[in-house]
C-alpha cells in the first residue's frame with residue numbers, strides 16, 4: 574500500500590504556537606495513537622452522534638446519486654476508521670473512477686484499510702497523507718486523483734463538524750474544485766430543544782480520551798485538570814475547554830452545528846451552489862450537495 578505525502582502535517586513547533594494562544598486544534602489529536610482512540614469512539618454504543626450521521630450519509634447518498642452520475646472519482650476527506658466505506662460502495666459503482674482517502678493521520682488510513690479489506694481488494698485505492706486545513710494541499714490531491722482517474726471528483730466532507738468549524742476548509746475545497754465537480758457534506762445541525770443531546774457527545778469518556786492525545790502532545794495530563802463543554806450561540810458551535818490546574822483554559826475542540834439559513838448563507842458566501850439540501854429534522858442532521866457557483 575502506497576501513501577503519498579503532500580506538504581507538512583502537524584509538528585511540535587505549530588503546536589507550541591497554538592498552546593501559547595490557549596488552543597489545541599483537534600487535528601493534533603488524530604495521528605498515531607489518536608487513530609485508535611478515534612476507532613474506539615466511533616465503535617462505541619454511546620456515540621449516538623455517529624449513528625445519526627451515518628443514517629443521513631446513507632440516505633443522502635441515495636438521493637444525490639442520480640444528480641451526479643457514477644462516472645466520477647471519490648475524494649474522501651478524513652475517512653477515520655472507514656465506517657462509511659460499506660455504505661459508500663453499496664451505493665457507488667466506481668467504474669472508471671478512483672477512490673482516494675485523504676487524512677492527516679497515517680493510523681486512520683491503516684485502520685480504514687484493515688477494517689475494509691474486501692471493499693478495496695479490486696479497486697486499487699489512492700491514499701494521501703496531508704493537512705487539508707493548510708492552503709494548497711487539497712488542490713494538489715484533487716488534481717492528482719484526476720490525473721489517475723476520471724476528470725470529475727466528488728469530494729466527501731461527511732461527519733466533519735470539527736473541520737467545518739474552521740472557516741478555511743470551505744475555501745480550500747472551493748479552490749480544489751472545477752465546475753464539473755461536486756461536494757457532499759453531512760453534518761449534525763443545531764436544534765435548540767436538543768442541546769443536551771448535542772453536547773452529550775463531547776462529554777463521553779471516549780471523546781475525552783481522544784482529546785487527551787492532543788493535550789499529552791502539549792505536555793498536559795488530562796487527569797490534572799477539568800473539561801468544560803458549552804454551546805456558543807454566536808458561532809453556532811460546540812466548544813470544549815480544558816482547564817489545567819493553576820493555568821487558564823485551553824480551547825481543545827470546536828464543532829460547527831449549523832442552522833439551515835445560516836448554513837445556506839455560509840455555503841453561498843464560500844462560492845457554492847446548492848443543488849440538494851435536506852435537513853433530517855428528527856436527527857437534526859444535514860445532507861448537502863454543492864457545486865462551484867457558475868460565474
Ligand SMILES: C[S@@+](CC[C@H](N)C(=O)[O-])C[C@H]1O[C@@H](n2cnc3c(N)ncnc32)[C@H](O)[C@@H]1O
Pocket residue numbers: 599600603604615650651652653654655656657675676677678681703704705706707731732733735736
Ligand atoms: C471526526 S473523524 C470523521 C471520520 C469519518 N468521516 C466518520 O464519520 O467516521 C475526522 C477524520 O478527519 C481527519 N482529519 C481531521 N483533520 C484533518 C486535517 N486537517 N487534514 C486531513 N485530515 C484530517 C481525521 O484524522 C479523521 O480521520
